[in-house]
Amino acid sequence: xxxxxxxxxxxxxxxxxxxxxxxxxxxxxxxxxxxxxxxxxxxxxxxxxxxxxxxxxxxxxxxxxxxxxxxxxxxxxxxxxxxxxxxxxxxxxxxxxxxxxxxxxxxxxxxxxxxxxxxxxxxxxxxxxxxxxxxxxxxxxxxxxxxxxxxxxxxxxxxxxxxxxxxxxxxxxxxxxxxxxxxxxxxxxxxxxxxxxxxxxxxxxxxxxxxxxxxxxxxxxxxxxxxxxxxxxxxxxxxxxxxxxxxxxxxxxxxxxxxxxxxxxxxxxxxxxxxxxxxxxxxxxxxxxxxxxxxxxxxxxxxxxxxxxxxxxxxxxxxxxxxxxxxxxxxxxxxxxxxxxxxxxxxxxxxxxxxxxxxxxxxxxxxxxxxxxxxxxxxxxxxxxxx
Amino acid sequence: xxxxxxxxxxxxxxxxxxxxxxxxxxxxxxxxxxxxxxxxxxxxxxxxxxxxxxxxxxxxxxxxxxxxxxxxxxxxxxxxxxxxxxxxxxxxxxxxxxxxxxxxxxxxxxxxxxxxxxxxxxxxxxxxxxxxxxxxxxxxxxxxxxxxxxxxxxxxxxxxxxxxxxxxxxxxxxxxxxxxxxxxxxxxxxxxxxxxxxxxxxxxxxxxxxxxxxxxxxxxxxxxxxxxxxxxxxxxxxxxxxxxxxxxxxxxxxxxxxxxxxxxxxxxxxxxxxxxxxxxxxxxxxxxxxxxxxxxxxxxxxxxxxxxxxxxxxxxxxxxxxxxxxxxxxxxxxxxxxxxxxxxx
Numbered sequence: 029x030x031x032x033x034x035x036x037x038x039x040x041x042x043x044x045x046x047x048x049x050x051x052x053x054x055x056x057x058x059x060x061x062x063x064x065x066x067x068x069x070x071x072x073x074x075x076x077x078x079x080x081x082x083x084x085x086x087x088x089x090x091x092x093x094x095x096x097x098x099x100x101x102x103x104x105x106x107x108x109x110x111x112x113x114x115x116x117x118x119x120x121x122x123x124x125x126x127x128x129x130x131x132x133x134x135x136x137x138x139x140x141x142x143x144x145x146x147x148x149x150x151x152x153x154x155x156x157x158x159x160x161x162x163x164x165x166x167x168x169x170x171x172x173x174x175x176x177x178x179x180x181x182x183x184x185x186x187x188x189x190x191x192x193x194x195x196x197x198x199x200x201x202x203x204x205x206x207x208x209x210x211x212x213x214x215x216x217x218x219x220x221x222x223x224x225x226x227x228x229x230x231x232x233x234x235x236x237x238x239x240x241x242x243x244x245x246x247x248x249x250x251x252x253x254x255x256x257x258x259x260x261x262x263x264x265x266x267x268x269x270x271x272x273x274x275x276x277x278x279x280x281x282x283x284x285x286x287x288x289x290x291x292x293x294x295x296x297x298x299x300x301x302x303x304x305x306x307x308x309x310x311x312x313x314x315x316x317x318x319x320x321x322x323x324x325x326x327x328x329x330x331x332x333x334x335x336x337x338x339x340x341x342x343x344x345x346x347x348x349x350x351x352x353x354x355x356x357x358x359x360x361x362x363x364x365x366x367x368x369x370x371x372x373x374x375x376x377x378x379x380x381x382x383x384x385x386x387x388x389x390x391x392x393x394x395x396x397x398x399x400x401x402x403x404x405x406x407x408x409x410x411x412x413x414x415x
Numbered sequence: 416x417x418x419x420x421x422x423x424x425x426x427x428x429x430x431x432x433x434x435x436x437x438x439x440x441x442x443x444x445x446x447x448x449x450x451x452x453x454x455x456x457x458x459x460x461x462x463x464x465x466x467x468x469x470x471x472x473x474x475x476x477x478x479x480x481x482x483x484x485x486x487x488x489x490x491x492x493x494x495x496x497x498x499x500x501x502x503x504x505x506x507x508x509x510x511x512x513x514x515x516x517x518x519x520x521x522x523x524x525x526x527x528x529x530x531x532x533x534x535x536x537x538x539x540x541x542x543x544x545x546x547x548x549x550x551x552x553x554x555x556x557x558x559x560x561x562x563x564x565x566x567x568x569x570x571x572x573x574x575x576x577x578x579x580x581x582x583x584x585x586x587x588x589x590x591x592x593x594x595x596x597x598x599x600x601x602x603x604x605x606x607x608x609x610x611x612x613x614x615x616x617x618x619x620x621x622x623x624x625x626x627x628x629x630x631x632x633x634x635x636x637x638x639x640x641x642x643x644x645x646x647x648x649x650x651x652x653x654x655x656x657x658x659x660x661x662x663x664x665x666x667x668x669x670x671x672x673x674x675x676x677x678x679x680x681x682x683x684x685x686x687x688x689x690x691x692x693x694x695x696x697x698x699x700x701x702x703x704x705x706x707x708x709x710x711x712x713x714x715x716x717x718x719x720x721x722x723x724x725x726x727x728x729x730x731x732x733x734x735x736x737x738x739x740x741x742x743x744x745x746x747x748x749x750x751x752x753x754x755x756x757x758x759x760x
Contacts, residue, residue, distance in 0.1 A: 029424075029472050030417045031696050037416075100416060315719075318712035325689035332418050345682050408681055409674035413654055 031325070033104070041104045044083075048112035051077050060113040061285065063383040065237055068151075068193045074115050075148040085122050085146045087272070092130040093142055099331040110281020120152040120189070121145045125198045127272050128216070132257040132265050137218075153191035155199030155219065155243060156266070158184060163403050165200070166211045166263060170245060172201040179203070179217065179255070181225075181248040187397070191228050191241040196220055198269075204260050216262035218254040219245070235389035236374050270399065278327045278350030283320055286357040286387070287313055293364045293384075300366055309364050316356050323349050341411035344404040351394045351401065358388040418692070420476070427469075428476045431455065435484035446488060451518025456494060460502055465513035471633075475640040475695040482644025485746055487599050489521070489559035495637035496524035497567040499630045500578055504617040511565065511580075521564040523583070524630065525554040525604055533631065533759045539606065541570040541577055547613055550581060550606045560590060560602045567617065568606070569627055576623040580615040581606065597749040625703075631760060632710045636694035639717045642753045643691045646684045646720065649728040649746045653677060656732055673731055680727050683720035690716045711760075718757030725750035 033041065056070045078084040086102045088094020097105065109116060117123075126145050129137055144150045161168040170183020181201055191197065197219045207213030221228065225248035231240045257265055290313050293299050294306055301309070326345060333340045362369055365384040373380040380386070395401045409415045420428060430453060438446040450456055458473050460466020474495060481488050493515070501512050501522070514520030528538050539552025550570055557566065564583045569576065581588065587609035590602045618626040654677060657668040667673050690713045697709035725747045729736035736743045 029420065029692065029696065031693070033416055314711075315715050318715035319686065321693065321709075321712045322686040322689045322716045325693055326685050328416060329418050329689065332416065342685065345685055348678075349682055349686065402675065405675045405678035406671070408678040409668075412681060413674075413677055415654065415657060415668040415674050415677060 031328070033100070037100060037104060040101055041108060044105055044108040045112065047081070047083075048108060048114050052112060052114045056115065057113045060115060063286070063289070063387040064379060065239075066115060071115055071118060072148045072151075075117055075121075078117060079147045084117050084148075085126060086117065087123060088126055088130060088146075092126075092138075093146060099335045100328075103327070103331055107281050110279070110285060113285065118148060118151065120154055120194075121148060121150070123272055124154060124269050125152045125218075128198070128256060128265050128269050131268060132216075134253075136253065137256065141218075150196050151190070151194045153188045153194035153197040153221070153241075153243070155185040155188060155191075155197040157187045159186055163400055165266070166214065168200055168202060168214070170199070170201045171205070172203050172215060172217060172250070174203075174252070175249075177252050178249045179215075179252065181217065181219065181245045181250055183245050185243040185245070187231075188228070188241045188243050189239055191221070191243055192230060192238070194221055197243065198256075200262050200266055203262075207260065211263040213260055214262040214266070215259050216256040216265045217250050218256065219248060219250050220254075223248050223250070225249070233389070233393065235386045236372055237386065237390070278323055278346040279354060280320055280324050280327065280350065283316070283350070283354045283357050286354065286361055287317055287320070289384075290357065290361050290364055293361065298366070298368050299364055301364070309360060312360055313357075316353055316360065319349070320353055323353065341407060344399075344407045344412075347399060348401050348404045348408075351391075354394060355388075355391050358384070358391045362388045420472075424473060424476060427473055428480060431477050431480035432483065435480050435486050438486045439484040446486065447518060447521075450488070450490070451516075456490075456518050457516035459494065459498060460512050460516050461507075464502075464507060464509050465516045471636060471695040471698050474633075474637060475691055478637045478640035479644040479647075479691065482641035482646075482749075483648050485645065485648055485742055485749065487597070489523075489561075491634060491637045491641070492524045492558045493522045496526075496630050496634045497522035497565075499633040500524070500567045500617055500626055503626055503629055504578075505622060508580075508617075521559075521561045523557050523560045523564050523566050524634075525557045525566045525568045525581075526627070526630075527554060527556050528552070529555050534628075536574070537569050537571045537576065539568065539570040541572040541579065543572070544610075546610060548579065548611045548615070550579070550609045550611060552606050554604045554606075556595065556601050557604050558595070558599050558601045560592075560600075560604065566604065567630075569623070572619070575620045576627060577619050578617040578623045578626050579611065580617065581609060581611055585609050585611065595752060597752045598745070599752075629706075632698050632706055635710050635714055635757070635760065636691075636698045638753050638756055639687065639694050639713050640691040642717050642721050642750060643684065643688050645746055645750050645753070646680070646687060646724040649724055649743055649750070650677070650680050650684055652743050652746075653680065653728045653731050660733075667731070676727050676731055680724050683723045687717045687720040714757040714760055718754045721750040721754040721757065725754070 056074060059066055075084050082095050085094040086097055086105050090096030129141055156165060158168050158170060172179035172181045185199060199217050199219055200214050201217055202213050203215040204213030225246040227244040229242050230238045231242060232238055233240060294310055330340045330343050330346060362384045365382050369382040369384040371380045372385060434449060434453065438444060454467055455477060457466045458469040462468045481490065498515060501507055511520055515522050531538055541548050541550045552570060560583055566581045566583050567578065568581050569578055587607045589605045592602050595601050657673060657677060658666055660667045693709050694713045697706055700706050728743050729747050732743050735741050738744050
């Protein structure tokens with residue numbers, strides 16, 4: 029039993045660290061460090077910088093244009109991105125649609141989309157949730173009716189992250205309303221968001237930011253060739269996508285970054301804290317840091333199991349605990365920053381002095397998306413505990 | 416990076432689990448003698464002192480197995496605490512270590528005092544006379560003191576810490592025996608001008624401070640692993656109960672509020688399992704700061720997990736969980752004690 033990385037892994041870590049230090053723009057770095065919103069160009073530039081050396085798609089195997097890294101290398105890579113205050117590769121492209129196309133896409137789709145997805149020439153949005161289908165995703169009601177070489181798609185999708193920046197959307201639609209099980213009649217379509225009949229409407233969230241949207245689909249004609257895999261088999265591909273989405277999302281490095289801001293705020297005079305308050309907050313930070321250390325080891329244990337070829341439903345633990353700690357850290361930061369954090373940057377306004385409030389509000393959604401914490405607990409109860 | 420047990424470690428785990436399962440079914444048997452026979456008492460000691468030269472991971476395996484079976488052993492106080500003091504002394508007392516490893520010389524760790532923080536200067540005093548050392552003071556909750564035991568005692572001499580050994584039957588040593596709420600036999604041990612020879616000193620001054628800290632770290636590592644075994648036992652019992660017990664015409668496992676509590680128990684258990692590993696892999700680290708930080712983090716996480724798992728197990732068992740005879744009721748008390756120990760350090 030050994031917690032240390034191999035010399036090869038350490039050399040790899042140093043290489044990633046140096047690359048981030050040399051290639052990340054100081055402005056993007058500052059924004060990430062301070063928890064500020066990123067412009068589209070910030071994300072695209074960084075993704076392309078990574079892609080130039082083949083690192084933009086950490087989880088893709090080498091034959092699909094990825095770096096072909098081990099689970100441990102992927103972990104080290106992401107950890108170094110967080111530590112260096114670099115953005116993550118765009119998850120819609122890299123963690124969600126990319127692996128689905130690699131596993132289930134046609135050769136034509138792979139040729140058309142994979143390289144462009146890696147380089148962020150195409151920005152993808154996720155079109156899964158609907159007003160009536162959240163955690164119970166399979167009850168979705170958007171429909172696609174075959175008309176010659178096309179599907180005619182109608183419906184409403186909700187919570188499309190960054191859809192206003194996106195070019196394409198991968199989406200789930202009902203192609204067989206009479207299927208015996210509701211999971212049975214679903215297909216997985218790729219929709220060009222410039223197609224007539226697509227309307228994207230912004231939703232401003234409690235963090236004051238415009239990140240999510242609702243997408244209306246009115247008689248949108250989608251070529252049959254833009255369906256992934258078989259008709260009515262979309263649920264299989266969606267489940268595969270969701271299992272990838274949920275893997276390795278403890279986002280420990282992100283929480284560590286928030287704790288660094290807590291330490292900074294505790295040391296500053298601006299917070300105006302009494303010694304007793306300072307000691308209490310420092311104690312809370314120490315407790316979160318301890319849980320984070322435990323989670324890091326838990327994550328490495330799950331990775332080691334994955335490396336050995338086992339899928340580990342315990343990755344739900346990473347999601348639940350990872351979010352809990354990020355939320356706790358962001359709440360602590362808000363309390364420690366004090367009055368300096370009350371000013372708020374509403375969408376389109378200048379930067380606020382502190383993003384502590386905005387970050388706290390943003391992170392309330394983290395226990396809802398990507399499989400709500402309650403859904404994760406259901407998964408643990410049935411898949412791990414056998415209840 | 417590797418979380419697998421080696422072949423030898425897997426065998427040790429097997430042996431320990433079998434032994435402790437038997438002992439749990441037969442509380443009157445002499446577990447300590449059987450542990451000695453199997454070489455388990457010799458595990459952490461150097462081969463030149465009659466030990467097996469094994470490390471903290473092996474100790475973790477033993478502790479977890481003991482917790483899993485819910486057996487009370489003297490291993491924590493005797494081997495993990497007192498044994499560490501002997502082993503890490505600048506001049507390890509070879510004959511005594513060999514005796515401890517063989518199960519012939521019992522040892523206990525006498526450190527806690529009422530009204531004194533666990534890392535503060537000891538109120539028990541030693542002074543040097545022409546004939547040797549004279550010790551006075553009182554220790555509380557000294558566990559598993561048996562006839563003929565040697566006590567490893569922490570005292571203050573002229574304001575400086577000293578760690579020394581005192582036979583529990585030396586003139587001037589008196590005991591009041593009782594049990595802790597987890598069932599462990601414990602004693603209040605009083606030293607009334609007890610005269611001992613100079614050869615009994617294990618460490619003085621700065622060395623004694625380091626030695627005491629290291630003993631306490633090893634104790635935390637052991638108890639953390641024991642807690643992991645206990646939490647697993649309570650989670651297993653709880654899952655079994657949820658699947659078999661029926662109310663409102665359905666098994667309890669069909670109620671989501673209860674399923675979610677069970678999931679919370681698993682999350683807490685796995686976090687603590689990670690920390691028991693961290694403790695084992697850090698407790699012998701050469702860097703004192705690395706050890707200190709890791710053990711502080713272990714205490715924080717394991718203490719909270721003990722509380723959550725123990726309280727949830729009792730709650731999900733309902734009335735049967737608060738009875739003296741039920742393993743979950745006993746496990747609750749065992750985990751509560753570890754929680755309190757983790758908080759005090």
